[in-house]
Amino acid sequence: MKEYDCQQLRNVGVLGHNGVGKTSLVEALLYNAGVTSRLGITNDGNTVSDYDPEEIKRKISIHATLAPLEYNGHKINLIDTPGYIDFVGEVISTLRVVEGAIMLFDAVNATGVGSETFWKQISKHNLPRIIFINRLDKERANFESTVNILRDKFGKHLTPVMIPIGSESGFKGLVDIVANKAYLFEGKGLAECEIPVDVADLIPSYKEMLLEAVAEVDDTLLEEYLDNKEISQEEISQALVKGVQEGKVVPIFGGSASKNLGPQLLTEAILKWFPHPCQREIMGRKPATAEPFSAYVFKTVIEPHMGEISYVRIYSGVLTSGSSVQNLSRASTERIGQILITCGKTRTEVAKASAGDLVALPKLKNTRTSDTLCNTHSPILYPEAVMPQSTVSLAVRPKSKADQEKMALGLSSFTREDPTFKMHYDPETKETIISGMGDVHLEIFLRKFKERYGIEIETSPPRIPYKETIHSKTKAQGKYKKQTGGRGQYGDTWIEIEPLPRGRGVEFVDKIVGGAIPRNYIPSVEKGIREAAEGGVIAGYPSVDFKVTLYDGSYHEVDSSDMAFKIAGSMGFKKAFQEAHPVVLEPIVRIEVSVPPQYVGEVVSDLNKRHGHIESIKEDGVTAQVPLAEISNYSTDLRSFTHGTGSYTALFSHYQEVMPKTQQDLMSKYQAEREKGGRAEV
């Protein structure tokens, strides 16, 4: 591949809900440009961008995949993104490094799961976009109604620039309403033809939409439009370029990606309407080749024989192989070995790469996704991509205890690869927790993990960090006495236990007077009590929010010891705790659910079923307090009953008593575990 100036580059993300045809569209664009010699098919597992074995097996895209093509003296770096919402992190990383987005919609069913999320993300990144209404060859495909649905939903600045000739299986060409030209598809190419009469009848109403949209681009056009003056083809073309780049116009195309009907006209549009990468200055750094080198890592892939491969967007300067650069995010230096241009799994080595381009760097030592690489003398740090909060968690442990350390290392290497994959150790439940964007995300992770490290991981839902406390004040004696021949054991304590407000933990007060217990044994009593509290009394969870006062006791000159007083303290504490009306507390989270208005009612009734306390109901969302234990599977459930349109955040709020039935269940479970000699033996 030859070298390109920044002006000759375009970086384009291809987005849309799952299965809408993104991979097929990229496949068609590559084929038309001569990158490939046949059209791959997702179901056959032979497309350029779905090359990972997991993608081939599942017939879905999982990774954002770079696929460049050369056309008319330009290079277009396409990035095919996954539509499955579990991989939204890939989409967000992609949007960080492109200048334009092609968003696909389905001509049979325009409201696909995730579409709105992606649309919002493109808006958040302020990117120009083109819509491609796909599957026009399918039965019940309807271009016109899809256009209307999209315009109602996203605004009147969406406007068709092409209209289809023929429909469903008879779909065979497009009329370009800006240039007033008609084309029939002929393999990779197009044959110009007369505008068919039935399509000609439709042109005026579509043209009206177009004029209305471009009139908003500048005031002169608006005046001309309002005065009913003729707006020339030239004026429309210019206004389209400006309008698309400023986000004021979103042109709509149509076609069939898998049959390669329509993509022919898209390549030209990308060059014409999307800005080149050096049009935008970032953080005061000019996006020019003459500037010092800087780049942002938007993706990391770990491959069996290659190790880590970092995909970077070069923002400024030139990167040459053999040079040293700084990783400002990790305060380390990296030596650049190979520089690769990748198209799916095909890789070509180049000696250098320049501002605006997207390239892959294998085998960097200490660099992860979202890091900045830069010239050692001209430091710059680009902001990291903001990823959504993870929604699904699992507790993980290796099947064999010996693999514990290896597992921890492996997990942390995955977090380097995927910024939406998180892990942490929860000291309260003593579990290693992994979190991700959905069930499929974690499922794929577990399989990859096993493949890469050969370690079997067992999973379970994370334990709920319940706690125990008491309701009333009580006194109890703890006496430990063993006097059978030789030296015995003797410790005797009297304590009073009383509740404290939430969050106060465990307080110990020593009120021993007159030497009822010698001073040196008192710390042992306290230790015995604290350890017993930590292990839990009624259900095996830490006991909190109470005060213990040690006020009396007795000792034996010979038989008393630290150990005897520790045991006595613990015995007295357990007895007192059980008599002080113990209760189990559970964490309550404050949940904020966002959904389209039609689902608000369902969200409320669902949260009620989960014992939620509704705080507020808005047109497009609900806020509630709900027990953590009730929402362990909420992400999947919400997604399913809102057809993928709902999202939520949940933050810890406070601890609250569980219902009597839950308490009974937890206590019985603890009892059963103890009898089995399980974890309750703490």
Ligand SMILES: Nc1nc2c(ncn2[C@@H]2O[C@H](COP(=O)(O)OP(=O)(O)OP(=O)(O)O)[C@@H](O)[C@H]2O)c(=O)[nH]1
């Ligand atoms: N009839 C018809 N089928 C299509 C069209 N585009 C894609 N398909 C089929 O739809 C299925 C999914 O296509 P993909 O291109 O993999 O969809 P995708 O958007 O990349 O899917 P994800 O990446 O998993 O979100 C495949 O079986 C394609 O052959 C189209 O225009 N017409």
Ligand SMILES: [Mg+2]
């Ligand atoms: Mg795909």
